[in-house]
Amino acid sequence: MAAVRRYDILDTPPDGTYDRVAALVAQTLRVPIATVTIVDEDRIWFKAAQGLPQGVCETSREPGLCASAILHGESYVVPDALRDSQALTNPLVRGELGLRFYAAAPITTADGFRLGTVNAIDTRPRKATDRERGILRDLAAMVMDGLELRLSAMRTVQLERELQESKEANLRAALDSRAGIDQAIGVIMAQQRCGADEAFAFLSRASQNRNVKLRDLAAGILTQITTGPDPAPDPPVR
Structure with a gap:
């Protein structure tokens, strides 16, 4: 959680950079739902979402989907959530959304901490090809690059403020x-x-x-x- 706090991204306003990543996931993998999520202590927060109901910005940290994907260094795929013992109990699966297919790649810092995931979601079971897994990994890396740039900009602003105060x-x-x-x-x-x-x-x-x-x-x-x-x-x- 210290790594998540370091980037100070939780509960920030929508950002076109991450919205475009979610849109690319939906278009490229041809899924109705795509998200960029950050895993907090007790919740999964959506930094960007495509295809979710208006106003949905987080979900509980139940096992089987994002909370499980964050534990894997590579891409994570659930072809059919109704046939997966962990995913079956997740609210996104058993609730109104009726999620069936889930694929994700972790957003990983340079020092190895996984902050969240880039996710492709479908209401029908399906498989993920190697190409689709690679796309998710590349987009997750792009999200991480964006977070690093944002952190660098924040530190620059802070340094300039401190220098100005010192002057x-x-x-x-x-x-x-x-x-x-x-x-x-x-x-x-x-x-x-x-x-x-x-x-x-x-x-x-x-x-x-x-x-x-x-x-x-x-x-x-x-x-x-x-x-x-x-x-x-x-x-x-x-």
């Missing part, structure tokens, strides 16, 4: 630092009765002598002005 934070810090330095220069000008250039030179020299960053020294001067006696820095050299 804004650095800019705010720089502005705050500059404002503090300017205020400290004003304090020195008032105390030493000197010009801005002399006050800045004095502040820079004090920073070097004390091995303290300019902004930190300025902050210290302002703190002493507001909370205690004057910092009484060394007089500037004229």
